[in-house]
Amino acid sequence: MPRALVQLGLLYYNTGQNNKAVEQYKRVIENYRATPEARSAITGLRNAYVEMNDVESYFSYARTIQGYGDINLAEKDSLLYASGENLYMSGNYQRAAGVLESYLREFPAGGFVQNARFYLAECRRSEGKDDEALNLYSAIVAAPNNQFTEQSLISAAGLSYNNEDYVASLDYYEKLETAAGSPENRIVSLRGQLRSAYQLGDAGKTIAAVDKINKNGNIPEELQREAIFMKAKANYSLNNFDEALIDFRRTAGEVVSSEGAESKYRIAEILYMKNRNDESEKIIHEFIDQKSPHQYWMAKMFLLLSDISVKKGDMLQARVTLESIRDYYTINDDGILDDVGTKLAALDRNNL
Structure with a gap:
């Protein structure tokens, strides 16, 4: 009779009917405790609970059976981790996180600590708990090199x-x-x-x-x-403006990207700083003709153009350029209009 029940439990287990397998194995354990079949039933019960990702129920049940209550710590380490891993692999991240946390709590120096930390971190990240995930990843990184x-x-x-x-x-x-x-x-x-x-x-x-x-x-x-x-x-x-100029020239081929637009401006600015004003002005007009979508850098170019006009002594053109920016630039919080005001005030102070 106990052998038949064990075989029936195995049949249920092999066909994925784990709840029925558990019932048969428990019948053997509880009614035929002193038989070899009872030992086989314990193994079958453990496998069924692992398959169900419910090893805690296996542990709880085993503690109630006289003679079977002392589960080897290494076995518990392995089974608890395996349950969490199986849940993670099946995409049940919430349950997996609970089991993996239990594992890390019970076995802080267990054989699967890094595995558990990693899968728990992945679970936490999937839940949007990035700070918890980061702490776990950091702990893995701090440990000796592992997979x-x-x-x-x-x-x-x-x-x-x-x-x-x-x-x-x-x-x-x-x-x-x-x-x-x-x-x-x-x-x-x-x-x-x-x-x-x-x-x-x-x-x-x-x-x-x-x-x-x-x-x-x-x-x-x-x-x-x-x-x-x-x-x-x-x-x-x-x-290091000479080195910078070389590289800005390499990235200024287009002005559609913000990097390209800034690069073109920096070229004009550096040339201006080197008193190569005609070259700087040429770059500015090239930029204007390219119709960059980046209004900030367009405005910076016009500010620079006004500075060139001042250097050349054409104060009227400098003022016209600045007033044009003041009248048509619509962004109030990026510093452009502040610069315009400062430059116009300087012209006013000097009666220019």
Whole structure:
């Protein structure tokens, strides 16, 4: 009789009827406790509960059966983690998170801690709980190198960058450069280093990131262009105007993008600073003819044009240019109209 019940439980288990399998296995355990079949039934019961992602019920039941209550800690470690992983893989992130949290609470030094942290982080991220996810990814990164280190670095770096914590994102992206196991992830690292350093205003590290990009093969064209522009901006901030001018010329071929428009303006500005006023004015008129959609940079060009007029002694043209900006520029909070007011006031003070 007990053998038949075990076989019936196995039949139910193999056909996915786990609740019925549990019933049969419990009948054997409770009614034929002293038999070899009872031991087989315990194994079958465990497998059925694991398949149902309900190992906690297995643990609870096992504690009630005399002689079977002491579950090996290693077995519990493995089963509890497996249940959480199965739930995660099936897309049941809410239940998976609960089981994985239980696992980490009960087995803080268990055999699957990094796995559990990673899948729990992914669950939290899917729920929009990015701060919790970041803490988990950070814990994985801080542990010795493991199978989740690379992806955790990518995720931690991205979340830190989104939080505008550019110091942390730069650190993670630098570590990813060493950990990257594919050319694609190395590019992710280099792009992240470039953008993080740029956002920090760290000109030296921005230029260093660009140099790494230039030494790397198979860099996407858009990243190459971004790197050139950011290097130009970094050199500009360091007053390395000759170097900046070279790179701004490389990114000023079009003025549809904001980077292209700014690059064209910076060329005109640097030429003006070098007293190459005719060349600067030529660049300004080229920009005007290109009809850039970026009104801010268009206005900056006209402001620069007024400065050139002042240098040339044509105060009337300078005033006309400034008054034109004042009358037609519609944005009040980007500093353009403030600059116009300052320049017009200077002309007034000098009776020009």
